Amino acid sequence: xxxxxxxxxxxxxxxxxxxxxxxxxxxxxxxxxxxxxxxxxxxxxxxxxxxxxxxxxxxxxxxxxxxxxxxxxxxxxxxxxxxxxxxxxxxxxxxxxxxxxxxxxxxxxxxxxxxxxxxxxxxxxxxxxxxxxxxxxxxxxxxxxxxxxxxxxxxxxxxxxxxxxxxxxxxxxxxxxxxxxxxxxxxxxxxxxxxxxxxxxxxxxxxxxxxxxxxxxxxxxxxxxxxxxxxxxxxxxxxxxxxxxxxxxxxxxxxxxxxxxxxxxxxxxxxxxxxxxxxxxxxxxxxxxxxxxxxxxxxxxxxxxxxxxxxxxxxxxxxxxxxxxxxxxxxxxxxxxxxxxxxxxxxxxxxxxxxx
Ligand SMILES: *Cc1c(COP(=O)(O)O)cnc(C)c1O
Numbered sequence: 001x002x003x004x005x006x007x008x009x010x011x012x013x014x015x016x017x018x019x020x021x022x023x024x025x026x027x028x029x030x031x032x033x034x035x036x037x038x039x040x041x042x043x044x045x046x047x048x049x050x051x052x053x054x055x056x057x058x059x060x061x062x063x064x065x066x067x068x069x070x071x072x073x074x075x076x077x078x079x080x081x082x083x084x085x086x087x088x089x090x091x092x093x094x095x096x097x098x099x100x101x102x103x104x105x106x107x108x109x110x111x112x113x114x115x116x117x118x119x120x121x122x123x124x125x126x127x128x129x130x131x132x133x134x135x136x137x138x139x140x141x142x143x144x145x146x147x148x149x150x151x152x153x154x155x156x157x158x159x160x161x162x163x164x165x166x167x168x169x170x171x172x173x174x175x176x177x178x179x180x181x182x183x184x185x186x187x188x189x190x191x192x193x194x195x196x197x198x199x200x201x202x203x204x205x206x207x208x209x210x211x212x213x214x215x216x217x218x219x220x221x222x223x224x225x226x227x228x229x230x231x232x233x234x235x236x237x238x239x240x241x242x243x244x245x246x247x248x249x250x251x252x253x254x255x256x257x258x259x260x261x262x263x264x265x266x267x268x269x270x271x272x273x274x275x276x277x278x279x280x281x282x283x284x285x286x287x288x289x290x291x292x293x294x295x296x297x298x299x300x301x302x303x304x305x306x307x308x309x310x311x312x313x314x315x316x317x318x319x320x321x322x323x324x325x326x327x328x329x330x331x332x333x334x335x336x337x338x339x340x341x342x343x344x345x346x347x348x349x350x351x352x353x354x355x356x
Contacts, residue, residue, distance in 0.1 A: 008317040008343050012140050012168055012293050013190040014197055015337025020252070024245050025196060032240045038232030040247045045229070047250040048201060051259050052166075052185060053176045057206040061225045062199065064239045067167045067188035068096065070200030073220040074163060074184055075100045079132055080213045081107070086130040086160070088113050088151075091141035092323070093165065097134040113139065113146065132161040138169035141322065143295030143332060144286045145173060152181035161211060167191055167200075171259060172266035172292030172336055183208040189242055192262070192292060193249055194337035199242040266291035269335040273344040280355045285330060292336045295322075297329055304331045307354060315350035 009016040030037065045060040063069055075097070079085060085106050087097045090113035101108040109128070133155050138145045148164065155162035163184045166175055171192030177185060183205045190197035204212075204222070215221045224235040253259060270291045274284060277296070285295035298304050304321065305328050311317040320332040333347065 011320045012334040041232040044247045061202040070186040077222040083131045086133045088135040090139040093136040136165040138290040140168040143293045145290040148180045156181040171262045192336045198239045294333045302328045
């Protein structure tokens with residue numbers, strides 16, 4: 001079993017964790033139906049809401065499940081057959097929203113995401129009217145960051161529910177529920193937050209809370225979570241240790257000057273790296289990258305697989321291969337979690353050895 005200890009981990013989840021957070025994960029998992037744990041959940045909820053500038057009265061749902069469950073739960077609690085949904089589909093994760101709509105028999109259209117500005121969105125979707133939009137703020141499969149300001153403004157203008165999966169850009173790019181008119185925000189533990197996988201958080205604005213639909217089934221039913229959440233509890237056993245790690249992480253972010261500092265760190269790390277790859281036969285895949293990830297295409301159109309395995313074998317560096325049609329032409333370098341410019345230097349050295 002390959003446990004990548006002492007490796008340079010540059011994958012967009014799970015990301016490199018700090019030794020402080022790892023240490024918390026090594027402790028005995030405590031009993032949780034009590035006040036100390038409730039206090040911890042309530043404090044985490046409050047810090048999360050602050051971090052994304054959620055409107056007053058917003059709530060957080062803590063789901064013990066990976067991010068896709070956060071997407072699925074949000075879809076079934078906020079949308080039903082009465083909705084006309086617009087999905088921004090720019091890759092694997094946009095496709096996942098389309099698949100979810102299909103699974104739940106929702107009426108939807110998929111939008112090609114080469115949208116650069118508001119007028120562009122407006123001309124593409126007229127004249128049909130939609131009730132909700134589903135978008136992955138950062139389409140992680142190709143490193144494409146959408147314009148959340150334009151999207152939010154558009155949704156507000158057309159009275160659409162704006163549902164945003166921000167899983168792979170929370171902590172690396174600007175996220176503001178009020179300024180960007182976001183009604184539901186999906187987050188997850190193992191990307192920018194640099195926690196273990198297994199915890200998803202769905203933030204609901206008062207507008208989203210007022211539009212919750214009746215749901216069949218137990219585990220994903222938000223109303224149970226909201227009721228228990230009032231006293232800092234979850235209906236079912238949560239990922240107790242990840243919640244404790246989340247609490248510690250949020251406190252740490254606050255003490256270190258807030259989320260803005262993390263965003264700045266990712267911006268520095270990514271621009272440092274991007275500024276130095278011009279000497280290699282690879283180029284950035286998109287003009288609109290997230291600070292959290294650089295997707296790189298092989299200029300020859302192939303060779304990504306051999307490069308990815310060379311970096312792992314010879315340099316103990318784990319970058320992220322792509323799947324499907326892009327497997328040999330594209331690979332990705334994450335700047336999320338506990339990575340810095342020194343890690344970028346290691347990767348640049350590896351690339352130099354490979355290409356030069
Ligand atoms: C990682 C990720 C998810 C969640 O994927 P899981 O494998 O379920 O954790 C969802 N959306 C985006 C944009 C992601 O990058």
